[in-house]
Amino acid sequence: MFLHGTSKVNEKNHLEIGGVDTVELAKQYGTPLYVYDVALIRERARSFRETFKRLNIAAQVAYASKAFSTIAMVQLAHEEGLSLDVVSGGELFTAIQAGFPVERIHFHGNNKSYEELDMAVKNNIGCIVVDNFYELSLLEQVCIENKTTMKILLRVTPGVEAHTHDYITTGQDDSKFGFGLENGQADQAVEQALHSEYLELLGIHSHIGSQIFETTGFLVAAGKMFGKLKDWKDRFGFAPKVLNLGGGFGIRYTEEDKPLPASKYVEAIIGEVKKHADDLSIDIPEIWIEPGRSIVGDAGTTIYSVGSRKEVPNIRQYIAIDGGMTDNIRPALYQAKYEAVLANRVEDPVEETVSIAGKCCESGDMLIWDLPLPKANSDDMLAVFCTGAYGYAMANNYNRIPRPAVVFVENGEAQLVVQRESYEDLVRLDIPLKSKIVD
Structure with a gap:
């Protein structure tokens, strides 16, 4: 046991x-x-943050609230100095109701609605991770209407398949998420974002999957992303302020599972980012990660x-x-x-x-x-x-x-x-028929 x-x-x-x-x-x-x-949640959160601090690397550890989102959990994340990753209007609303600092909220998702983007812009959240061309144009429209700008990351699919279940693998080429690195979509998105007066491109984001027990996938993804960053530096003069390598760090469910300590994932990611930044002669970008499962x-x-x-x-x-x-x-x-x-x-x-x-x-x-x-x-x-x-x-x-x-x-x-929900809660939104149905 x-x-x-x-x-x-x-x-x-x-x-x-x-x-x-x-x-x-x-x-x-x-x-x-x-x-x-709660003590274990605090321990898990600190293990990520303290590794970045020990190695003197600028970073944000954003709790991926899709794993477990309630007002109390969002408040606990704030207590532990985490940023917050939300993927819907409901998760964003929960964060706002919890009093979470909006400047540390990152908004993900592959089909954000006009209303969701408008909520994010009106609340001046820290960053929106743009997933596709439709959203890139829609967000610019929302910013124009609100007469403001928004910081963004572009989510890319680096062509890396994590060793996990098909349903929770997200970094491969054939994915509903992100701009493809290999097919030219990411190049086009970068150019479009850089030409916008209303969008401030901070950097790029990838997420290769979930319940991952090794560091190789993260390092390969970083290498592919920096390969493109070299091209974008030459073509557009663009150097990222932020590199987000996502989450997906595994935990132990049964004795078959052999996850690494949080520090090992972070140390490996930092080492790889440093190496590639040195090769490009650019400043080391601020590293963002998004642990969810591995915190709660x-x-x-x-x-x-x-x-x-x-x-x-x-x-x-x-x-x-x-x-x-x-x-x-x-x-x-x-x-x-x-x-x-x-x-x-x-x-x-x-x-x-x-x-x-x-x-x-x-x-x-x-x-x-x-x-x-x-x-x-x-x-x-x-x-x-x-x-x-x-x-x-x-x-x-x-x-x-x-x-x-x-x-x-x-x-x-x-x-x-x-x-606990009650039976009354189950029918609270039901609306009875106004009249008897006639056959």
Whole structure:
């Protein structure tokens, strides 16, 4: 059993996180329940920032809020000196409501609407990462209407395929994201941006994928980007103030995963950028990165109540929990794997191997296959580790199941930061028919 951060087993044989008994949390707030280890989030954030500081490199570490965006989480990111990466009007609105410094907000996305860009410009956010020619023209129009300028990065696809799931690979040539480096699109976008009176081109951005366990992909991407920067320096006299190499740094979900420490990713990126900047005789650009999963992923644990049991003789034992693909769709979407324990009997001896089924009316709603556990009963609670990224963020109301509550724990105290949805919440936006439908 591998426990993350401040997690430990207390004298009651219960899982404890942040000095708080998760069984007591479940009794107070109900299940399913997302529990976040705030101390571990702080530790992960500082490990990125402090490496840049130690090596005396100008940088911004932007928390990729798509991993987990709530007002409390955005405020925590601010407390830790992070910048913020948002990818929608909703995430931007959340950041503004949280009081996050707008000058440290970076807005991503491949199909930003006029309304979203207008919100970003009116709030004078720090930077917009432009993804395509349509957006480049639309943003200029918005800036003209608002009589202002906007700092931008251009997102490029460097032709680097990360060793990850197809759905979370984004840096290859055939991608919905960014301007191609190899097909001339990036050259055209740079020239267009440089000629605009309303757009200030800070530099370029790439993101090669997610859940990456090595540094090679980042270094190859940097090399390809600097190859183009040399050309742009010669043709346009353009030298970037900012080079954004994205995120995607992996975490440990199961014992099969072997991520690097944050410092190793950062040190390798800095070394590569320094080398290429020296070769071009330009100042080292400010380096931006965008960790999301690697800041909150292993800080989150989901607590479930155990329900029904089904035995298929000589094949499998199923145990059902009171959540599933409504609070964690990743196993169904990505075939993601997780580890889990009984939160109320953590160190009891293993007696059986079971598969954990969700409660949705879908055969694919399976959370974990073949999990070794003590004999589980209907009064037990299951703790699934490393659900902090893309759990709450991708939660849904399939089968009209309310979304769970979220609790932050730190130094023996718990704080509710997202209330559990009620059945009343589920129908709050529904509008009844005005009259009876006639056949």
